[in-house]
Amino acid sequence: xxxxxxxxxxxxxxxxxxxxxxxxxxxxxxxxxxxxxxxxxxxxxxxxxxxxxxxxxxxxxxxxxxxxxxxxxxxxxxxxxxxxxxxxxxxxxxxxxxxxxxxxxxxxxxxxx
Amino acid sequence: xxxxxxxxxxxxxxxxxxxxxxxxxxxxxxxxxxxxxxxxxxxxxxxxxxxxxxxxxxxxxxxxxxxxxxxxxxxxxxxxxxxxxxxxxxxxxxxxxxxxxxxxxxxxxxxxxxx
Numbered sequence: 001x002x003x004x005x006x007x008x009x010x011x012x013x014x015x016x017x018x019x020x021x022x023x024x025x026x027x028x029x030x031x032x033x034x035x036x037x038x039x040x041x042x043x044x045x046x047x048x049x050x051x052x053x054x055x056x057x058x059x060x061x062x063x064x065x066x067x068x069x070x071x072x073x074x075x076x077x078x079x080x081x082x083x084x085x086x087x088x089x090x091x092x093x094x095x096x097x098x099x100x101x102x103x104x105x106x107x108x109x110x111x112x113x
Numbered sequence: 114x115x116x117x118x119x120x121x122x123x124x125x126x127x128x129x130x131x132x133x134x135x136x137x138x139x140x141x142x143x144x145x146x147x148x149x150x151x152x153x154x155x156x157x158x159x160x161x162x163x164x165x166x167x168x169x170x171x172x173x174x175x176x177x178x179x180x181x182x183x184x185x186x187x188x189x190x191x192x193x194x195x196x197x198x199x200x201x202x203x204x205x206x207x208x209x210x211x212x213x214x215x216x217x218x219x220x221x222x223x224x225x226x227x228x
Contacts, residue, residue: 034216042203042219043156088156100146100171101217105155 002027002093006104013079014112021074021107023089033072034101035063036088043088046074079111116140117220119204125226132191134223136204138184144207145187146171146217147179149200156203162187194227201225 003026013019025033032050036043047056049065049072056063060079065072076083086108090101116139126132136145146161148171158171160179168179176198180188191198204220 042221045216045218048216090156100158100161102158103156105153 002091002102004089004091004102004104006087006089006107008107009105010108010110012110012112015079015081017079017111018075018077019079019109021076021087021089021109022071023073023104024071025089025091026070027091027093029093030067031092033065034090034092035072035074036090037085038088038106039085046087076109079109081111081113084109084111117204117206117218119202119220119223121223122221123224125228126194127228128195129193132194132225132227134189134202134204134225136187136189136220138187138206140206140208140218141184142206142208142218143184144217145181146205146207147177147187147189148203148205149173149198150203150222151200159189159202194225196227199225199227 005024007022011019032048034048035046037046047063049063054065060077063072063074074087086106088106089104092101118137120135144163147159148156149159150156157173159173159177160168160171162168162181165181165184168181178190202223202225205217207217
C-alpha cells in the first residue's frame with residue numbers, strides 16, 4: 001500500500017526565516033510526487049517531481065526529490081505571513097492506478113510577523 | 114483557476130437523510146475525484162471517475178455512491194447520512210493527455226454537517 005508521511009505536523013516561524021518541510025514515502029513503482037498549498041480553501045498545486053525532474057524552483061519555494069532515500073523536501077526561504085498554510089505532499093504510483101493520488105496529512109506552517 | 118464548481122457549498126442535514134453533492138467542471142477533463150478532508154486524516158479519496166459512466170472506489174468508499182452521466186458532472190450521494198460523514202468534501206479534476214499528467218485541480222469544497 002502506498003504511503004506518505006509528512007513532518008513536522010506543524011511549524012511556527014517568524015517572517016524572514018527559512019523552513020524545510022519533509023515528505024517521506026513508500027510506493028510501488030513511483031510515478032510522481034506533488035506538493036500542494038492549502039489556505040482555508042481548496043488545495044492549489046505547487047510542484048510536481050518525477051524521475052526526470054527531481055528539482056523544481058519557483059521564487060522563494062523550491063523542492064527536491066530523493067528517489068534513493070524515498071523522500072522529498074519543500075524549502076521556503078525568506079518566509080512571509082502569506083506563506084501561512086497547510087502544505088500537502090501527494091504521491092502517485094502505478095499500483096492501483098496511476099490516476100489516484102495518495103496524500104499525506106500535511107504540515108501546518110504559521111509565519112508570524 | 115480551473116473551472117470547477119461544487120454545490121451546495123454548505124449543508125446541514127440530519128442522520129438518515131439522503132444527500133447529493135454536485136461537482137461541475139467546464140474544462141472537459143476526463144478524470145474527476147471526490148475526496149473528504151478531516152482533521153488528523155488529510156485528504157482521502159472516496160470515489161473517482163475515469164470517464165462517463167466509468168467509476169471506481171477509493172480509500173473510503175463505504176456509505177457513498179457516485180454517478181457520472183456527463184463529462185462535466187460528477188455526483189456524490191450519501192444514501193443515508195451518518196454523523197461520521199460530517200466533513201469537508203472536495204471535488205478534483207485532472208487531464209492525463211499531457212504532462213504533468215497527475216496534477217489535480219480542486220473545487221472550492223462543500224462543508225457538510227450531519228446532526
